[in-house]
Amino acid sequence: MNISQDKTISLPEAVTKFVFSGCHLSIGGFTASRNPMAAVYEIIRQKISNIHLYAHSNGQGVDELIGAGCVSRLEIAYAGTGRFAPTCVRFKKAAQSGAIAIEDYSNYQMTLRFMAGAMGVPFLPTRSSLGTDIIEKWGFSRQMRSEDPRLPDQKLRVMDNPFGSWGDAPKLVLVPAINCDVTIIHVQKADLEGTVRMEGLSFSDVEQAKCARHLIVTCEELVSSDFLKAGPDQNQIPSFCVDAVVHIPYGAYPTACYRYYDYDPAYLNAYRKNAEDDALYNAYLEEFVYGVPDHQGLLNKIGNGRLNAIKADPRTGYAVGLDRR
């Protein structure tokens, strides 16, 4: 909790302060949209390792953290980047080689787990996954769980409806809350104190934001509090949930940020190609992540031509007619 009226801080400082080796981290966004990529790249540059990562359907951010060796354990529902990578490539390799421990949930279950953390309850119930291997197969063993106080003792629990036939749901799956050390989300607008406005779909970013001990918000635009207060129905996260505000335009690049820019098909396609080959992938990391001092360095390398091509059209919020092959 940070009660100051100006929570702005540089991205390297925010990452150094709140993200640490072994930390439990969750990142916002969905597949190729609003991933907090600037923060992801900074985590990679700071060589933070052994991260326990939570996401629902986060694509690019998860894959780059895994590819760079930052992640040791992953709880996830879906690792794909839309048509650019129906299954994230470095994730797939890590799963197949056993390089990281993975535990699978459904999207709703991950959302409910973040929501339970945000609500301050140890679990929430759902009817999803009854009869499936999501219940049967635990990615993290019972022993690993019992030895680690930062994991619930059980992946999930099936229980009989304690209200009998009420609600016509004889059995429920209880999914345990996630209370992570830090969540990072990238949003369209925030003020100095950290009040957040997301535009378009908010995915599960609000629940992820509120379940974390610390919250880093990176934003496209730093706006005045008065600007946000003139339209409070559209703001989602109050300042008292926020620890750090980082103003970083194109902070979701190469994923999309609705009303600001689209995803960059050229980057994502090249990424997938590089990801297929270890040597190419190392060269990618050297050039595009370690080889630049910061996110602006990456943007400089990409160049104004490509950034202009993905600029959002004001009417639709995306780059109309963008070559997406």
Added chain:
Amino acid sequence: MNISQDKTISLPEAVTKFVFSGCHLSIGGFTASRNPMAAVYEIIRQKISNIHLYAHSNGQGVDELIGAGCVSRLEIAYAGTGRFAPTCVRFKKAAQSGAIAIEDYSNYQMTLRFMAGAMGVPFLPTRSSLGTDIIEKWGFSRQMRSEDPRLPDQKLRVMDNPFGSWGDAPKLVLVPAINCDVTIIHVQKADLEGTVRMEGLSFSDVEQAKCARHLIVTCEELVSSDFLKAGPDQNQIPSFCVDAVVHIPYGAYPTACYRYYDYDPAYLNAYRKNAEDDALYNAYLEEFVYGVPDHQGLLNKIGNGRLNAIKADPRTGYAVGLDRR
């Protein structure tokens, strides 16, 4: 479920079609704001009785339905109308005389119960009310519950945390879902199909709307779908949840509708005074409810002078400087 593209209907028709004697009804709004008062008065005029009513902190609407004898059972967290009636008067009389059966919950519990219904789960957990009489004292007896399939067998249940020490919550209170026959909410804007935009606070109207088998939306303004689609981040209820759309300006009067009009202190103060005395109350009902053919009739009786006095100021959304003594 109504799939037509024009769900508009008159208020008498909507009430006749969906609200029936003995039905389980929930009404939206909070104390002196956005109560669906036009619908409440229409229910009274149609002399629908024996209603099982659900609300969280609904004030005026609940009190008028009780006062007119429409309600036999009530599940509620709070029956007050702000400073105009810290405890609703007809509610108080009915409770003290035993005229209606009342079961008490907290506001969060009622909200979670509507939410559970909306989510399709039989219960949700909370830590609220542990150690209190909200758990100990059931307004509806075990026998009444076991005889009525439309009530859960238990008011609520206390359970040990099935995830042990996870979440630092050794015990949870499980509150049962509400799935009522019909919910009525009054909103600022809707289109013909029923997509809803509420402005300002939405209270628990969204959860109440989605937990009901049928949903009646009364609205200040009927707007085009294109108008709503130009700002979809601000719309809360999709059309497939809506059965009937009723265009009824001042539909929340005498309670407030943010950005349209304020509550009417003169009406609410006179109401409280009348409510204290059975004869005065009957005279009130005869004159202001039964004595008018419809909501417009009530507005005509109130007159333009008073309606103008409560007109919302465009900057603030309420009637600045209104005499509220």
Added chain:
Amino acid sequence: MLDYMLKELMTLAAARKIKDGDIVFCGTGISMLAAMAAKHICAPNSVIFFETGAIDSLLEEVPLAVADSRVMFWTSVNGNLADAFATMQSRITGPHVVGIMGAAQIDKFGNLNSTAIGDYFKPKVRFSGSGGACDVASFVGRTITFMQHEKRKFVPKVDYITSPGWLDGPDGRKKAGLPDGGPESVITNMATMGFDDITREMYLTGFFPGITPQQILDNMGFDIDVSRATEVAPPTNFELKILREKCDPQRLILG
């Protein structure tokens, strides 16, 4: 000596207990005035929020209900009930919330009744019910309760526990499974009271100028320790100015 009303001192006594950075849950009436005054007096970075979901409302005019349109104007976030109560139940934000409440009855452990006097099933007097009070009292770091100082309100045993205080003593909340936190103080038209760190029993912390501890005891249905009490400082000129000019210029609440 300044001329002030008891209601003003009550409000200010509560305001003084709000710490910078607190997230302040309040209802309407003097609890809201206390929260507003605190922002000007001692806790500039405190945030006022309402159970209806409004956060950091400007409050150009005094709202007469927590759902009043006046709480919706110029806020940081207009949310809903689910959001508001989750903020209080949350293990991260909840401990930073101070809740200000009222009730019809209170006992020595700070348990509150706002539901019914007499038998719940045949109430002599029925009140509004919990509203959010039970939730707040269950969840948040600390609560401040406003009471009128009357024997019938300070009772050995409340007729109905609507909102949990320390329940039956030191381990009451823990045994019931409630979070840490609980009643911090009670503020009346005569005195301020706290709860002993060990026994969790109510004790007198302050008596208002011109009121003796004995007068306070005479107006309660149970005895409390008065040995630790000191006189409550009267309102300062600055405090009164804030309260009267910034918080309730129309005197809708102060009267």
Added chain:
Amino acid sequence: MLDYMLKELMTLAAARKIKDGDIVFCGTGISMLAAMAAKHICAPNSVIFFETGAIDSLLEEVPLAVADSRVMFWTSVNGNLADAFATMQSRITGPHVVGIMGAAQIDKFGNLNSTAIGDYFKPKVRFSGSGGACDVASFVGRTITFMQHEKRKFVPKVDYITSPGWLDGPDGRKKAGLPDGGPESVITNMATMGFDDITREMYLTGFFPGITPQQILDNMGFDIDVSRATEVAPPTNFELKILREKCDPQRLILG
């Protein structure tokens, strides 16, 4: 006879199964094209929605992911994941939802694997995982699954049940505690299949023009009843026009 691609017929075969008033859950790719086509062909009052929370998106351009900005533009409601899945789990709206999905493996009861081939703990091939698929398959009234018609995909037993079909037969879902509803049809590049009302086993309902039931069986890892199958009607001129001109004019999905 019209010239058409198999992918076009697959898409239209699914579109024809959507009823007016259905709430259509879809992913990207041909499932979304099927939903879009249905609105023009047979179900004008159907509503397309995405697990990301977008309802009734205009879809001026084809999205390449369900979180694509293209699903956020000109919608009825921009919600979130919690809303979207609650709509499907709801006892009121859920039965009206038809979910269109895909998978890496399917068995005769319509159970789907989109997680891993081989041992879950040492996968030979790892896929993306459930995403919302398990939720949809658990909750909604009926599902339509797109598959490539290959022996290695139609298997006697899926390596991992990601999304529940009829589980182990007629009582499978009931025993597991799942809601009513379940797999309705499977559409491949060769055929359409349904599930028997009694046995819940897959059977052939239609074979694409030019394909024989035997060819279909030759490309499956288990036998199915083919006695009830008829030839699937080829795309009409109108259907093709809708699909090509209204749904995917840039041929981003149809290729």
